[in-house]
Amino acid sequence: MAIRLCGFFILVAASIQDCDGVLRFASYYQDHMVLQKSPERAVVWGYGSEGAQVKFTLSGQYQQKISQATVTNGTWRVTLDPVEAGGPYNVTAAVLNITAVLTDVLFGDIWLCGGQSNMLFEVSQIFNASEELKRAAHYPHVRTFMATLAQSKTEQTDLIGVQIPWSVPPLYLSGFSAVCWLFGRDLYDKLQYPIGLVESCWGGTPIEPWCSSRVLQHCGLLQEPGGGPKVNSVLWNAMIHPLLNMTIKGAIWYQGESNTNYHQEKYNCSFPAMIDDWRMAFHQGSGGQTALDFPFGFVQLSTCEKKSNSDAYPNIRWHQTADTGFVPNPRMQKTFMAVAMDLPDENSPYGSIHPRDKQDVAFRLSLGARAVAYGEQDVAFRGPFPSQILSTPKYLKITYDQKVSVTPSENIFEINCSESESPWDPKAHWVPAPIMQWGLTTVQLSTSVCSPTEQVAALRYAWRNWPCDFKACPIYSASKILPAPPFIANRTPAKVINEL
Numbered sequence: 001m002a003i004r005l006c007g008f009f010i011l012v013a014a015s016i017q018d019c020d021g022v023l024r025f026a027s028y029y030q031d032h033m034v035l036q037k038s039p040e041r042a043v044v045w046g047y048g049s050e051g052a053q054v055k056f057t058l059s060g061q062y063q064q065k066i067s068q069a070t071v072t073n074g075t076w077r078v079t080l081d082p083v084e085a086g087g088p089y090n091v092t093a094a095v096l097n098i099t100a101v102l103t104d105v106l107f108g109d110i111w112l113c114g115g116q117s118n119m120l121f122e123v124s125q126i127f128n129a130s131e132e133l134k135r136a137a138h139y140p141h142v143r144t145f146m147a148t149l150a151q152s153k154t155e156q157t158d159l160i161g162v163q164i165p166w167s168v169p170p171l172y173l174s175g176f177s178a179v180c181w182l183f184g185r186d187l188y189d190k191l192q193y194p195i196g197l198v199e200s201c202w203g204g205t206p207i208e209p210w211c212s213s214r215v216l217q218h219c220g221l222l223q224e225p226g227g228g229p230k231v232n233s234v235l236w237n238a239m240i241h242p243l244l245n246m247t248i249k250g251a252i253w254y255q256g257e258s259n260t261n262y263h264q265e266k267y268n269c270s271f272p273a274m275i276d277d278w279r280m281a282f283h284q285g286s287g288g289q290t291a292l293d294f295p296f297g298f299v300q301l302s303t304c305e306k307k308s309n310s311d312a313y314p315n316i317r318w319h320q321t322a323d324t325g326f327v328p329n330p331r332m333q334k335t336f337m338a339v340a341m342d343l344p345d346e347n348s349p350y351g352s353i354h355p356r357d358k359q360d361v362a363f364r365l366s367l368g369a370r371a372v373a374y375g376e377q378d379v380a381f382r383g384p385f386p387s388q389i390l391s392t393p394k395y396l397k398i399t400y401d402q403k404v405s406v407t408p409s410e411n412i413f414e415i416n417c418s419e420s421e422s423p424w425d426p427k428a429h430w431v432p433a434p435i436m437q438w439g440l441t442t443v444q445l446s447t448s449v450c451s452p453t454e455q456v457a458a459l460r461y462a463w464r465n466w467p468c469d470f471k472a473c474p475i476y477s478a479s480k481i482l483p484a485p486p487f488i489a490n491r492t493p494a495k496v497i498n499e500l
């Protein structure tokens, strides 16, 4: 009876009650959940009376597996044998005649969805929301769970609350993350086995609260005063650390807007370091089950404020790639990125910082996941990126790493014209460079925009907060699905621009 009461309180009061000594699962193990499928082993843990022997049973149509655990320091933990995708199963923990049961449990891939308001952005708020909610009923094997927004000064072992319990869509889906849902749904279309989506995000938050002190120390970001959810590590402590013991397949992330005016210049350190740190921590927390290099996908910032002249958005977009322009790259392995700068939404009732087309964002992410996380061959998931830039006295010739679809533009490319050998000459200036001509994989720009005494010191593409209209950037993949990401290339020191 007591066991049922605890479970009951979790749903009704949306907060985890202290049921000390009573046998129960940790907050995020619930009916209808998804556990990580083979080849990884799912880790399940919970609470019990000190010293009790917990007998753990997994029962489904064809299988029954039993393992044992002892309650130590108030908790027990089992690592299941690998279970193939499918279900449903009942998961039972028993101490003598006391049992705690999870019903309708599926095995599949667990994806964690993190970030700020564009990840929090709900299914009910996107374009075609009612159609998407109706369609969701066709995906009973994509299950959703959301952690309560909570902060803590110390690392928590369990979530402080559950906002949306593990659910079968469309139950509670209207308030669930749209990007997370659409990503999981698109993956399901391809994989055809259960997907578990765990949403843990908070609007308006910079990256620092999501980072452990290891990351902050590494990037010189310690000692931040203030209060609320922007404080260093408080969301890592309350909303990520408690999840470490669960085996997961990967993570997706949509964040960075709040760092356009907060430690912007450190984002090229904090973001890659946070990815490394989460990977290490989830690997350790799951006893080695979650891969040490688990796939990590993210959305490159979209747009906000059409008239903005600030280069904060381009800078963060660049920093999101560890200043290389593309992922995966040597600093950010096993990552994938959805470019979103061509999906602006000037009239969004939620502010232009919150574009309502999340379908394209999620679809682009799912392409990256298929290629990077699932190793599917021949899935195009990156837009065109320059492999060579040649400078002649009359023109710049950019050769892309793939075929391009080009719409001429007068000003999407800009050349930095400089009188001096130093590319950082303060008298240098950025000048729009029209696209003169293009080929299958090349684009040629006029350099006559610089005066005869100046030379090309640098080149940049789409280096604006709001570079194009909706799906109307000048350069896409040949299929026209994937936009070329923004880039900046200097003559020195990297010598990215070669002279003929």
Ligand SMILES: *[C@@H]1O[C@H](CO)[C@@H](O)[C@H](O)[C@H]1NC(C)=O
Binding pocket: 059, 060, 061, 088, 089, 090, 103, 104
């Ligand atoms: C799980 O438990 C429920 C209720 O006890 C039962 O109706 C169902 O048949 C069980 N399912 C499996 C797969 O064992």
Ligand SMILES: *[C@@H]1O[C@H](CO)[C@@H](O)[C@H](O)[C@H]1NC(C)=O
Binding pocket: 072, 073
């Ligand atoms: C139990 O807690 C004590 C005190 O915090 C600690 O020293 C010990 O290592 C813990 N035991 C286990 C198995 O975690």
Ligand SMILES: *[C@@H]1O[C@H](CO)[C@@H](O)[C@H](O)[C@H]1NC(C)=O
Binding pocket: 001, 097, 098
């Ligand atoms: C478990 O067994 C004990 C001792 O036999 C009994 O007192 C108790 O009522 C039982 N509890 C349940 C939940 O059946």
Ligand SMILES: *[C@@H]1O[C@H](CO)[C@@H](O)[C@H](O)[C@H]1NC(C)=O
Binding pocket: 264, 265, 266, 268, 269, 322, 323
């Ligand atoms: C990060 O970017 C800043 C400029 O915003 C630059 O000074 C710094 O060298 C970069 N750091 C790394 C690790 O690339």
Ligand SMILES: *[C@@H]1O[C@H](CO)[C@@H](O)[C@H](O)[C@H]1NC(C)=O
Binding pocket: 045, 046, 075, 076, 077, 157, 244, 245, 284, 285, 286, 287
């Ligand atoms: C969760 O993982 C951490 C890190 O490995 C470990 O210290 C902690 O005891 C684990 N908690 C449980 C309940 O297994």
Ligand SMILES: *[C@@H]1O[C@H](CO)[C@@H](O)[C@H](O)[C@H]1NC(C)=O
Binding pocket: 127, 128, 356, 357, 358, 359, 360
């Ligand atoms: C919304 O639905 C219309 C009609 O089916 C479709 O043309 C449009 O692309 C959809 N919008 C998004 C963002 O999916």
Ligand SMILES: *[C@@H]1O[C@H](CO)[C@@H](O)[C@H](O)[C@H]1NC(C)=O
Binding pocket: 416, 417, 423, 424, 425, 426, 427, 428, 429, 430, 457, 458, 490, 491
């Ligand atoms: C380009 O021009 C600007 C002036 O707007 C200058 O500050 C900058 O350092 C130049 N060079 C590069 C490589 O960006």
